[in-house]
Amino acid sequence: MRGPRVGRKGRTRPGNFKTKFFVPRPPFDFYLCESFFPRVKPAADESAFTQAILKRNQDLIPSPQEQSSVLNLVTKVQAVLDNLAVAPGAFDACQIEEVRQVGSFKKGTMMAGQNVADIVVILKTLPTVEAIQALGNKVMEDMKQSDPLEILTMLTNEGGFEVSSADATVKILITTIPQNVRKCDPEIHLSQKILQSHLAAIRHSRWFEENAHHSSIKVLIRVLRDIRNRFEGFSSLNPWIIDLLAQYAVMNNPSRQPLPLNVALRRCFQLLAAGLFLPGSASIPDPCENGSVRVHTSLTLEEQDLVCLTAQTLLRVMAHGGYKQILGQEGNPSVAMEMSVWDGVVVSPLSKAYEKPPEKKEGEETGEEMEQEASAEEGMETQET
């Protein structure tokens, strides 16, 4: 038995003594190790695919009329809220600290037919239901004053309220300053989860401005959202995850140059298929949360399985030339769930791998860690669209 080697003490120790056993590992990503996989034959010409993506994007961009109507409403609401923040006057139900636009409208990833813009209102006071109601009424009142002719409706919901005109809606997401969040009592105020998510939405839009301004990313986000809406398996992917995924797919490569759209879109599927959002994967760390929260942990295990499964099937469909079905230009979304034939190649759907642990005792070994993983940072779902 050799004794401990004392001679090599000088080196820095990798890893902390107290690191937990589980260390997530990034999944296989072809574009990070392309050099290991030199192409046997040159890549096929995919300009048709690219064109299809661009075409789809064109369909998904809201029309100028839509955009202007949303912009109109947003401007008005913002003006009213700003005014309330600066000069509350007699209004004392709540005090507004800050008003910020967030969400797809702000990011420029709005989809046609979804003329919803989001504004986060940070209150200095605690967000009671009454205060929100009062704020909503006040906003309506002020807007009516400025333009008595416009027909507006106001509806409160669990996260705030929304003001709708004929063809546009502005969602006002209420939250409070961070130090107040913990003081909130779910019985009187909005739930902390909602408040946190609204605060996160602000961080998200800020991050987006800084990191995801490339238009490829925006196109990809729009296309991915459309895919998400059409394929049931992806329904658990929230806008924030899609943003991150798109940004990752376009920008995260050794050269740091944006990848072409067709490559990026396929990469999204490849990443998902390779289990980017499966338990044990390092996933994408949420840049807007402390302590490297992996984004996919907001999904349940079942959802993770479903997302991965759908992506895997679609990836194979895509590999056999079925991109039009995926983009929604041909066929229907059943390709993800049903057997399909491409050029004589039968693409069969996959079955779910995730099984609910039969009972706690049995499942303890399998379920526990994953469950922990999954439940650890749940709740950063964003509400903005």
Next chain:
Amino acid sequence: MSFRKMATNNYYSFTAGGVQYGTTQPATYQTNQTATPAAGYTVQHPAAAAAAQPYAGAAAAVAVAAASRTIQTGYETYQPTTGQTTTTYPFASRQQSAYEKVQAYYPQAAQVGYSTTDTATAAYQSGITSNIVYGYSSSAAQLAGVKSKTTVTKYPHAGNSVVQSVVGKPSYSTNTAYASQRQVQKNQNLQTGAVSSYSYTGSTVGASPSTYSTYNTGNTGNYSNKTSVYGHQQQQSTQSSAAVASNNITNQQNTTSIVQTQKTHVNTWSGFKRGPVRFQKPKLPPKPEQLHYCEVCKISCAGPQTYREHLEGQKHKKKEAASKQGNNVQNPRGGTSLRCELCDVTCTGADTYAAHIRGTKHQKVVKLHTKLGKPIPSDDPVVISTASSKGSKGTDGSSVKADVASGDKKTVSVPKINFVGGTKLNTTGSQDKQEENKSEEKTEDTKIDLSKLDSKADIQPVGQDYIDEIKNDDGKIISFQCKLCECRFNDPNAKEMHMKGRRHRLQYKKKVDPELVVDIKPSLRQRKIQESTLRRQQLREEFYRRREEERWREELRLMEEEERMYWEERRRFEEEIEFMEWQRRSGRDPRGLPPIPVPPRSMFGPPPMIPPIMSSVGPPVSRPDSADDRHIMAKHSSIYPKEAELNAVQTVLTDTEKALKLVSDYLTESQSAEKKQEETVEPKKDIKETEIKKEANEEKEPSELNVTKNQEKEAQQSAPPQRVLKGVMRVGGLAKGLLLTGETSVQLVVMCAEKPTRTLLERVADNLPKQFEVVASQTNYEVKRCVEEAAIVVHAESEPAVTVTVTLTSPLMRDAKDSEGSSTESVKDPPDVLDRQKCLDALAALRHAKWFQARASGLQSCLIVIRILRDLCQRVPTWSKLNNWALELLAEKVIGSCPQPLNPGDALRRVFEAVASGVILPTGPGLLDPCEKNPTDAAAKLANQEREDITASAQHALRLISFRQIHKVLGMDLLPPPKYSRGQFNRKRRRDNNTEVNEGEGTDEKKDKKEEDAKNVEEVQEKA
């Protein structure tokens, strides 16, 4: 002595209507009596009120007890000089009559009056001997020194005023003395006193100046003597009758005549009793007789019976006791509060005060007082500030009362009420200076109070939105409900007050606006709590600091320990690597094939001092003990060839190699002659050299032959093609160390100097059996030629049966291909040359083996993963389409592309990830073969459908692995969680250890070993 008795009796028997009412007064009255009642009394007697002006002027009542005492002395000394005693009598009688009136109010105390008279006489005497006033003023200073600090300021002032009055108006000054004495005695019937004083003044106006000087000179000594007595008494607390008693005793010690004095008192009193009966009737006011008013509780009783009952009742006693506690009861919370003097109620704010004033209780009291004809103070509140309350606390009851009576606002400072009732009336016109003083003080106090009031008034009502109006059916608001505080009120005023209230504001702060400032209530309790929490915090901090230090030291120690363990761990890791390396080599090692790759842990015995936690430390690669790793290792050990198999294969291979060598020798010998003649191009020297080499090699151990096979081959290639069979090499799974259990067919490649021909193959095949007999006669070897495969198949009937495929090839085959392309067919192809593709495949296999040894076998986990995948290919038809070489390439690329080394579980998962992400799909990059000049896909043979199927299978497998079902992928049973792993650190996991039966078929042995290891480790740990 009797005095003393009286005192004690009175003190206790007061409520029962004690006899010595007058003496009782010091105890009771002192404390509970405030300005109002005193005033009330004076007011009640118009005559007295009119007359009592001088009495009010006696500001300095404080000295009181002192005064009374001195008076006694004065009396005592005076007694002998009988000159003035006669005057006493009229006065006394008068007083008696006045006293009668008091009796009307206090029927119970009717027979009392000893002390009253006593004081009366004393007063009278003091009136006569005005030197006492002087004495008083000086004694006041003394007293102040002896007594409390707060009073100090006041007393001098009072004293001054007294002096002034004395100097200016001697007659009044006597009165002052008298009044002060009254208060000292705590006599309730002040008006009586007033009356008497009035009469007295009337009678003494003329007399006093004369006596003044005389007495002054005569009595100073005596007085000073008594002053000391007084001081003593003060120290003992004026209020207690015991003090009086003690005083009495001291008096006795000083002068025995005190007893006499008392006696004379009694006498005088009895004399009064007889005398003044006639005065009684005309002075009786008719109505108030029916009223039974309790001063303490400020209520009236219907009759004597109820009054008595009230006096005995708990409520009264409580109030009485509370009032005895002193003034602090009045202002318990600190801060500014408003007091209703009439009801003796303290309100915390203007709003509550207003509510009180409006309230029925107050109205009742007002009504009662009006009925009684008592003065009713204005509705304006008395403001009590914390500072002033302190002052009042400092002074004792008597002094407060004296202040009140004299109208000198000291502790209870109210701007408007200052001239409270009777006091006001009394003071009219007489003492301007005093008034000035008072007003000065007042204004000061007012300022403070007003400012405080203002701050109070500043509070804006908050949370209007949270108050619901509850309306009845008619739409009339019947009540309000505050949603924040969950309370309701019927009165809009109450609502207003609630909204300004502290509780509501606190709720508002808590629930709506955390920035709202709510003033903290510095109540005594809170302060105490605060202090104690502070103290506790300090203690805690101290404690933590100390613990932190300790922890630091501990941590340092641990760090060293860790460091040590880390290197220990590193060493083990390296050993493990070495083991892997060794394992890899062993694939080619003819002798030392390892039995079963047991995990390195058991290889080196139980490592002491290394707790299992180390598995997570150290090298970036976590040790193979995740669930996936355990499954993979278990599976791996089950697919790894058994020792017997390996030995058999090894023997057969060695035999074959030896035989082939002999064949080669034979061929060389047989052909050398012919060749020599034909091929003169080659220098003989070289041939000989190579021959020597060959022979040398022959003599070497077979193992060495194998080890040096590559070099040998190189040598052969570079050497002139003298030998027909230049060498033999292992290829395929055997060479790579990838054999699985049950795989007993191995490949050898024989390099030929020239293009292998059918003739050559046949010659070799013919000769081989003969050589086998030479090499290993005991084993039965069956040699078959397989021309189309360019191979000879050797079947050994060993146990288990082993098949060796010997393929003939030559590097020239590849050259031929090239030359074909360039259409230079200079080299003549033998007509019966063997199948070219087969030969090329054999060459490729050779290259693969080389590449593999260079690249893959050094890669951590790569071998294990490839073995597992090969097993997968054998088991799952979908995967069987993937050839071995493609598989190896794939695994190597995928695992090699990961920046950090992976443990088997992660490595396998990564391979599946790669396939799942479409690496082998038609659109994927393909597997570029590194052993081919032209870009070729190692898996080129795969059809699209096969690629698709494999990908789909991998995708599913990936998800299975992710969701902890790797056993399904591996085709094995779920392993029970390890007994030891992390057991010490994660106790939760231990529970299901015993529940499951060990099921891994081939792994039992290994597991047992593992467990043993674990136990050892644990034992060692425990020892440590």
